[in-house]
Amino acid sequence: MNHTTLTSTVNLAPADLPKESGRFDLPIALGILAASGQMPAAALGDYEYAGELSLSGELRPIRGALAMTFAMQREGSTRRAFILPRANAAEAALVAGAVVLPADSLLQVCAHFAAGNGEQRLERHVAQAEPQPAALSSRSSPSSPSMYPDLLDVKGQAHARRALEIAAAGGHSMLLIGPPGTGKSMLAARLPGILPPMTEDEALESAALQSLIGSFDPARWKIRPYRAPHHTASAVAMVGGSSSVRPGEISLAHRGVLFLDELPEFERRVLEVLREPLESGCITISRAARQARFPARFQLIAAMNPCPCGYAGQASGRCRCSPDMIARYQGRISGPLLDRIDLQVEVGALDQEELLGASSGEPSAAVALRVRQAAARQMARQGSLNEALAGAELDRLCQPDAAADKLLRSAMARLAWSARSYHRVLRVARTIADLDGLDTAGCAQVAEAIQYRRAIRHA
Template sequence: MALAIITTRAGLGLEAPEVLVEVHLSNGLPGLTLVGLPETAVRESRERVRSALLNAGFEFPTTRRITVNLAPADLPKEGGRFDLPIALGILVASEQVPLAAVEGLECLGELALDGRLRPINGALPVALAAQAAGHRLLLPAGNADEAALAGELSVLPAEHLSQVVAHLLGRDSIAPHRLNKPALPSLPSADLADVRGQHQARRALEVAAAGGHNLLFAGPPGTGKTMLASRLPGILPALSHDEALEVAAIRSVSGLGLLERWGERPFRSPHHTASGVALVGGGSKPRPGEISLAHHGVLFLDELPQFDRSVLEVLREPLESGRIHIARASHQRCFPASFQLVAAMNPCPCGHLGDPRQTCICTQAQIQRYQSRLSGPLLDRIDLQVEVPAIPPDQLTSPTIGESSAAVRERVLAARRRQQARGALNARLPGRELEAACALSGDERAWLAGVLTRLKLSARAYHRVLRVALTLADLAGERRPVRAQLMEAIGYRQLDRLRGGNEKPRAVAG
């Protein structure tokens, strides 16, 4: 045997395309040549593989020419995951391991110089692809639990190269790894009952959870904006198994832990100094950003106007499409980004505009400049814009607690069941189906047209109003929204009233 072909997978984000490691031994100048667009870490595998084979007690063909081709040739290869398949390819080509032993087997893993196997990032997408192909998967023991999440897949974990060879030679079989299905998490400990007062903000949070709407809290410091946002995951429904796998796959390629966060809805809160690449993903080798790490969960942006405007603008397309497409000269990646945006902001630079506890010291020009950091197109995509005023002392010291997250969650689940019957959450419902579900009468349409004209709302804002009104109807158990729910939905677009020019910038709520 002078030619061996080993199957493995490239680590390209959430994609795991099949790669064939072709190893050929020939006469000629001794040495090992790697071809097939290997990057630096892959090229360095020559030394790791050579040392691992020798230290594990195997023969390294020092008198023959070794050519390793990573096919397909036009697919960039990166990372140390190709060490194990290259080593096995050399062993098969030199007839130290029979070719039949690697049929139907995929393998990957980084080799230490002494032959130990080190875990790699992105094992879960590889496992899902191997399962779809009907292959067995041999990989480092450190990745076994992660790969076993794929389900009906034969996962063979190994600690050392010698253990892999002993299994292939039939001397000491590796038992398929079994993982007890991780328990879904209990409800978060942060409970809405901890929030005093703020009835409109609590109501907006419930509406956002029920319909999947984006939400902006505006108010002075210390009024509970961050506290409210952190309670949103506790009133959202649990992830389905498929959703949990999608979230876990993103964490896998990002090098984050999986099992301790299995089944949890993500809650990401990047600092306002985050760059556009950190937020949406990218880099020379594109990786998921915060919006993808928040997939099926919540992205919380505190101090929203403090983010660079250019950073905020990159959110506009993902908020509509639920994914982010990153194009580079040699790489193109599409990452999922179906997240729920929750943001918080102060009403002015000093934070005390409209605050009865302290006088605002900002000029009108400063206030306008501060509030204008948020563009109209971005605000159009935020369905609920709600004032969070200072809490009166009697409410703050009252022994009466608010409604619990568990009680609110039951109403959210009931509203979402009605939306599932339509085929999508109201925030994602296509326009034609949205109009049909709302079924506004002629009088309601005329009244709504007048309101849109006075507030100078865009066509997008109009559809956002309909979506929120439909969610309010779902929460009330009604077939379609009525005038009162349309009025409440318009009342949640408080920043639009300022942008429409009908009020002075004296308070965010108007």
């Protein structure tokens, strides 16, 4: 009796690029079936495939389906459609123009190519016109879903609320400094709810990064990410990496907010890795075997106590920290990192009347309207938010009037600012002018911008 053994060789070129996960199971199985004559090979090249196969032939979901379709559509792929596990179809179909054919098993995929023999073809996944987030609360607007906490919950803190509005309007980073229980974390959590709505491209970029780690939920489409890693997070967790290079917290916060509570408690080297992406909006991760580049245009919001015990400067006299202890504590944040934070805001303790009374502030919807109007002015003028201005564009668009320029130069000399600090104050003043509906920043706008850089001063 003769036995015939079929041997197949699978080439995953390029060989020097590490392969991971089971996403190649489906294309490998189809290649073997085509090579052995069990299915037609001519039509396989018209499609893109990804999916993990169980021993029964069932297709299981994979990570990165949205990232794959987004990248291929952006690069002008000529593939007719994407054949993916059904569980990945909803996210992949969010990419405009992408034709996604969901399948439950290898058998269904094979039947699609044998449709002329009476088999059933795969049907295109029809995406919703706009994935709907969670139900809106009674005090929310369509641009402010209930999953965004409302500023109406914050009592007092008019100064910090104003700074939060400026940060949202211009995309500026911010540091909140104050004793425990003053509302720093509450304010930070409410920033996403007043940011301008995400554009289609921003939503796709953010969702694609979430997809790479398998955490994207179509119900959160166009909801700005809010990441708040614990202060024990490592540098790898923050920027990404590990043995299989994946995005870290700063990339998962892309087009959203990265909140670092108890900022001085983070390891120094963890904080220092933030310096490059704060300037460039991306992070390059290099390993011995490969290099990866991820976008990381996040809005940094940080919070800290003024001293180790948290009560420095309070009228209660509870603080027993010496000046040296306070200086060492605040010195855990390096000058170069602090220099990159646009707004440094003191958040004072509330008095009893403010704490026990009703909130007197505006809801998020009212603040978000002003933020959208200011952001629209910036986009119409320069095509970006003020935080991204640099070089000749910064000098041309952010130049204040003569009196304000004199005030700014005087503050720079008195406070010993670096050139970076000077330029960041210019950007903030330009954002304040946009909120005020002015073409040029005057003394009032420059003076307000100056006061937001005086909370901490390194010797």
